[in-house]
Amino acid sequence: MFVLVSGLVVWDQRTARDSVDLTEVAAAAGLEVQTHEDQQEAAVARDVVCNMTVRRATAYQVTVAERTYFFCSTYCRDAVVAEPARWIQAHPPSLTAGADKHLMRGIPAWMYQYGVLILLLVSFGLFELLSWLRERRGAPLTQPALDARQDLLGAAWVRRLVTWKPLRFCFQSVCAAFFCLIIYAGLFGNQNPSMNVAPLLTWTIWWAGLIFLILYFGKLWCFVCPWDGIATWIERLKPWGPRQSGMGLGLRWPRKLRNIWPAVGLFVLLTWVELGLGVTMVPRVTAYLALGMLGMAVTSVLVFDRKAFCRYGCLVGRVSGLYALFSPIEVRSKDDAVCSTCRTMDCYKGNAEGDGCPTFEFPRTMQRNTYCISCGECLKTCPHGNTTVRLRPWASDLAQGGKGRSDEAFLAIVLLSMTGFHGLTMTPRWGEWSDAVQSSLAIPAQASFSLLMVGLLVLPVLLFALLSKATAMIGRVARTRTVFLRYAYALLPIALFYHLAHNAEHFLMEGPKLLALASDPCGWGWDLFGTAGWAVPPMITLEGLWILQVFFVVIGHLYGLWISERTTRGLVPDRLRGILAQIPMLLAMLASSTVSLWLLNQPMEMRVSAM
Amino acid sequence: MSRTRVALSLLLGALLLLVVPSTPAWAHHIMGIPHYSYDENYPQAPVLKLIENVGQWEFQLTAYPGKPVPGVPTELHVYVVDAQSRSLYRQPLTLEVERLSLLGSRHEVFGPREVTLSENVYKFYPTYDAVGNYEITLSFPDGEITSTLTFPMVVGEPGSPALILGGCVGGFVLLLLTVRSLKIKRARRAARRAS
Structure with a gap:
């Protein structure tokens, strides 16, 4: 891909x-x-x-x-x-009536219509047809596990490099330098967003590029995260090496908060602040948000045990954690038999070589990427060299199924609705709807925005719950909750790929302006590299972007269907009943992907800061 | 040369000046003040002067007074010239003033209002409604596109980033002290138990 x-x-x-x-x-x-x-x-x-x-x-x-x-x-x-x-x-x-505003055309009507046609064709029957063909060949009905793996640390020098203690510090310090630049430019630079590097670097390069990073490299962001880096350096007062004795209190994270609801709440709050208050256009507030995240990370490291904030509270870590279920990179133990004979459990407890898992994971039993932050500590601490980094097929974690967790399932649906919501607010239609609500209820603009956001947040959850009920009834699954939790993960590829389609617009079209802003990051009239006056065109033409966007939506939908089919096989043993039980979920996915295409069909108001 | 001859020469020179055709002097004046002494002589009240360039145009925004008071009408004069030729920009200009809240929401306090050139400057009369950070946005047709230019304006003494940054640092130091004192307390308790 x-x-x-x-x-x-x-x-x-x-x-x-x-x-x-x-x-x-x-x-x-x-x-x-x-x-x-x-x-x-x-x-x-x-x-x-x-x-x-x-x-x-x-x-x-x-x-x-x-x-x-x-x-x-x-x-x-x-x-x-x-x-x-x-x-x-x-x-x-x-x-566009507005001055520097740039209204980008959405995908043309014919592309939208063909896209919907493809979705319809593949939604009903494709995977059943493949399954039927497999059955005719005499293969078992249950789909095989995705076992293909490639050890990326096979070469000794690669392993030595990855387990080199200062490695993470090197990457984190580079990211921390960029982070400081954002804070400085945001706080003290020109507050015109088109002349300040902070909004562009944060919202167009980092936030949009993060999704691409997850697609190809999994949790790589957590490895280089400057918030975690700075917080850790403060707590330990040393740049690398195991913790031994730090400044922190090491209290246990509150039991009732040992879930990702805090991260879900922060994600919804960020979306509200980002879109409702338009902070993407205010360099100073962008810097405040970055400082706020740093404050939470530092407080957590000083007060709580290990990296509790990374596991439970960090919205970036949790969103990327859920998306990383799809990613082709994993950190896992190589051989379960070696782990079962291990008595020291250094990967969990830590030793002189490194820390115990900062997010309380036990590599021996870790089956998913969700809570791994790819810090590489387990690679250093395992005395048997039994942990490694592997390349695997996309969506491997999603394909293996599992019980599902309510906080994760909810976040999956929130991701789907909020990414769609994000796109919707950039269309001219959003203004019309918001104005209509504002005038009909006689409420201020902020209240109208909040009301619509709550509606668009709750509605998909309710609809999905109703469709889960229908699937449970048709498939004779005892609990609707089971259906809700397990099928919610099938929505993740749809959310991820729409997110990619949307972010591609920002990243490829607006991102190149970074070349000009690099010479004058604070908007003070500098020309450090001689590029300040450059008018850099997008990395792709609009028509190329449209093809890419439709491609992403269709691929996401196909993966969603595939995960849904595997989930059905696990939940409903009877084949015919399984096909029927899957229909409400197929409708949910079809509706999501069609809405994605419809959103891409709308003209988008691009950010002034980057055009 | 005799004094009489000098006096006659001066008189003749003065008479000649009378017959030289006079031309409007607007091109050399800003607000009725000769441009070469504008900065030195005008205005008497403290002003804020901001200069920005957009493409070929140089914008000079002058605010009277430079430190506005909430609720009191003020004047904004915009002087636009070609940066190379110094010729005046003559098309209509639109100005809008918005108050920026801490989290980025904006409240319009003036305009958008379009005015035409008057005595070589564009004049606007906004009133800032409260203490805070404001943004003045100028829009003007520039070739094929409409360009915008923004100027910051501070009314009163709103919270500055330095204050917030200071608060962050103070909070951080307080957190460190609290954590440290708790650790010391915990260590002492453990030592007491051990003894």
Whole structure:
């Protein structure tokens, strides 16, 4: 998939688009064409219809007299071809009434319709057909476990490098430097978000890129996390090595909070603050949020035992933990037999080489990535060298099933609804709905936003509970709760891939502006690397992005179906009943993926800070 | 040269000046003050002057007074020239003032209002309703796009980041002291038990 996505981006950037000459049409209409010689020489241009910055070499073009106009897609180009008088003049209007705002077109209607068609075709029957074919070949009905694994620490030098004690410190200190830059620029830099690196680096590069990082490298973020790094250095007063005696009190985390509900609450709160108060556009508040996270991490390390905050409270760790069930990287014990004869349990307790598992996991019994923070301590402490890092098929943790936990299941549904909600708030429709609620209930904008957010948070949970009830009844499963908990994990790939589709828009379209801001991170008029004046075009054209987005949604849906089918096999032994029992869950997944495509079909208001 | 001849020459020079065609001097004045002495002589009240560049244009925003008082009308003058040729920007300009809350929400206190050039400057008269951080946003058509420019404005003495940062550091030190004292207390208790 990595090769496919990268290949698409490269192909997209190397493909020149066709050009249309409107000189005669414009002359016949008597249009005044303004020419800027300096702009003609630049590598990028601005689409006069949607205001997007486009790369000239790969943009669609319309030529009028000596002036060439560049467009993000055929849609903007065709708008000009259809109504040249409206767009080609000295000061043409833009799609967006606001000044620097850039309204990005959603996927075209035909792509949306074909996408839904593909979802419909694969939702009902594909996996049953595969199952039937397998049965005809005489293979067992129950699906095989995904056992394929590749030990990444097989080479001795790689293991030595990974278990080198200062390694994590090196990575964390680099991230901590970026973290300090964000704090400094956010607090003391220019508060215009388009001139300050803090919002772009936080919300467009890190927050959007984090999902891609999880897709390919699992919990790598936790390995380099600056919050954990700084908190640990403060508590231990040394950069690396086992804890031995630190400054912390080492109290036990409260029993009632030994779940991820605190992280779920923080995630919902962050979404509300991020979207409801628009903090992505305020450098100073971005810095406050980063400091707040650091404060929680430091307090937790000083007061509680091990890394209790990482396990129970960190919203980034828990969201990435749940998504990492899908990731192709895992830290596990190599041979259970070796672990069963081990009497020291150093991986849990720690020794002179490293700490016991900071998130209270026991590698011998650890089956999932959820709570592992990839710190590598167990690799150092195991006296038998029996823990390792392995490459595995995607979604391996999800495929193995299990009982499920209510806090995790709830977070899975919250992730699905909140990522959709995030996309929805960026569409013009959201403004219409919010205004309608505001005027009909005579409440302020903030209350209207909160009300709609609560509605969109609760509604999917209720609908999923109802559909779980239907599945339980059809499948004759004793408890609806069991169905709810187990099928909720099947929604994770749908949430993850919609998240990727949405974030690709931010990351690929807005991310390149970092090159310009790197020279002037605080917006003080510096030009450190000579790039401050660069107008960097997106990494992909709009049409390339659309293909990528639809691809992501369909892939996520396929994985969701696959997990759902495996869950059904485990829950409902009877095949025909299983097919029928699965229908309500298929409807839930189909609705989620269709909403995802519909959201991608809507025009998106991009962040001013990054355009 | 005799004194009479000097006096006649001066008189002739003065008469010649009368016949030289006069031209409007607006291009060399800002607010009626000659541009070369503008900064030295005007205004008498403390002002805030902010200068920003957008593309070819140089924006100079002058606020009277520079430290506004809540509820008291103020003046904002915007002077826009081409950075190279120093020729004036003459198209309408829109200004909007918003109050920024701590968590980023914005409350509009003025505009958006569009004005045209008057005596070489654009004049706006906003009133800031409360102590706080404000953002002044200027919008103007620039070639094919509408560009914006923002200026910060502080009214009164709102909480500064330094204050919050100081609070964070203070809280951190307090936490460290509390944790340390608890550890010492715990160690002493353990020692007492052992003895």
